[in-house]
Amino acid sequence: AQKITQTQPGMFVQEKEAVTLDCTYDTSDQSYGLFWYKQPSSGEMIFLIYQGSYDEQNATEGRYSLNFQKARKSANLVISASQLGDSAMYFCAMRPHINSGGSNYKLTFGKGTLLTVNP
Amino acid sequence: GAVVSQHPSRVICKSGTSVKIECRSLDFQATTMFWYRQFPKQSLMLMATSNEGSKATYEQGVEKDKFLINHASLTLSTLTVTSAHPEDSSFYICSANVGRDTEAFFGQGTRLTVV
Numbered sequence: 164a165q166k167i168t169q170t171q172p173g174m175f176v177q178e179k180e181a182v183t184l185d186c187t188y189d190t191s192d193q194s195y196g197l198f199w200y201k202q203p204s205s206g207e208m209i210f211l212i213y214q215g216s217y218d219e220q221n222a223t224e225g226r227y228s229l230n231f232q233k234a235r236k237s238a239n240l241v242i243s244a245s246q247l248g249d250s251a252m253y254f255c256a257m258r259p260h261i262n263s264g265g266s267n268y269k270l271t272f273g274k275g276t277l278l279t280v281n282p
Numbered sequence: 283g284a285v286v287s288q289h290p291s292r293v294i295c296k297s298g299t300s301v302k303i304e305c306r307s308l309d310f311q312a313t314t315m316f317w318y319r320q321f322p323k324q325s326l327m328l329m330a331t332s333n334e335g336s337k338a339t340y341e342q343g344v345e346k347d348k349f350l351i352n353h354a355s356l357t358l359s360t361l362t363v364t365s366a367h368p369e370d371s372s373f374y375i376c377s378a379n380v381g382r383d384t385e386a387f388f389g390q391g392t393r394l395t396v397v
Contacts, residue, residue, distance in 0.1 A: 198385060206373055208326075208388035254325065258386075268379065269316055270386055272325045 165190045165257050167273035175279050176245045183230070184240040184276045186255030192216075195259055197238040198270065199229065202252040211253075214238055245280045252277050284310050284380045288389025295366055295396055303361045303392045305332075305376035311356035312378035316386070317349075320373040332359040332376075366396040 166189040176182035188197065199211040214222045214229045222229045230239040242249055255273040285308040295301050305315055313334045318326040330351050331339040338351035348370075350362040363370055375391040 200388075206375070206391040206393070208375065208377070208391075210385040210387070213385055268314075269328055269331060270326075270377075271328075274325045 165192070165195070165259070165271045167255050167257055167271055169255055169273035169276050171276045172274075173277045173279065175281060176242075178247060178280055178282050179244055181241060181243045182245055182278065184242070184253050184255075184278065186238045186240065186273060188236050188238060188255075188257050190236075190257065190259075192259050195257055197229070197231070198256040198258070199227070199238075199240045200254045200256060201249075202254060202275070204251070208254075212240065242278075247280050247282060250278060250280045284308075284378075284387045286312075286376065286378050286387045286389045288376055288392055290392055291390055292393045293395070295394070297367055297396055298365055300362055300364045301366055301394060303363075303374055303376075303394075305359045305361070305378070305389050307357045307378050307387075310378075310380045312359075312380075313356060315353060315359040315376055315378045317351065317359075317361050318375050318377070320375065320391075322373075326375065329361075329374075334359075363394065366394070368396045370394065371396045 168187045195216045197214045201209040212222050212224045212227045212229050214231045221231050226243045228241045252275045254275045256270040258268050258270050287306045289304045315332040317329045319329050320326045329344045332351045332353040334353045353359040376389045377386040
């Protein structure tokens with residue numbers, strides 16, 4: 164079974180500053196994928212970034228980067244130069260890698276972190 | 283990115299009636315779609331995996347007869363909440379993958395209110 168833990172129910176950051184959202188995971192799979200999604204108040208789920216367990220380099224997508232520490236089983240999201248529009252709920256999620264066998268690639272989500280960007 | 287369209291975005295229904303929610307993949311074929319439920323200020327909980335041409339796979343604790351899933355084509359999955367009750371009021375959202383190892387694309391979600 165896979166488990167995602169997000170220990171920060173809420174975070175505050177000043178506009179233009181960087182913020183780190185924590186995510187730790189637990190799995191017995193040898194290969195897996197880690198995702199971050201943003202959910203604004205409208206409810207839509209917006210994909211931000213992906214990290215494969217065998218990727219040697221940390222993933223980056225624009226202002227988003229993933230601090231992947233495999234030994235610690237952590238996959239923290241770093242948002243640089245925060246903007247007011249970044250205020251939203253952020254979910255860390257995990258999925259078995261396709262080569263783990265089977266076609267079951269459903270996502271397991273953490274409880275989320277509500278980020279508020281202050282002007 | 284790929285587009286998943288979900289309809290309706292909001293629905294209010296009377297207790298005891300049934301509600302159908304549609305999830306369409308607009309520019310790709312999806313043999314598998316997923317249905318999630320989200321209560322206010324909580325995370326997404328997977329309800330079931332919708333498989334094209336075969337029966338859906340339900341997660342433990344989800345009533346199959348209450349949440350009917352039909353995946354009749356490669357681009358459409360439907361979730362029907364039967365005999366809805368106020369406790370079924372929630373945010374329902376679907377997702378699909380374009381390929382085997384890509385991110386999941388989500389529909390816009392449906393906010394169901396049962397009165």
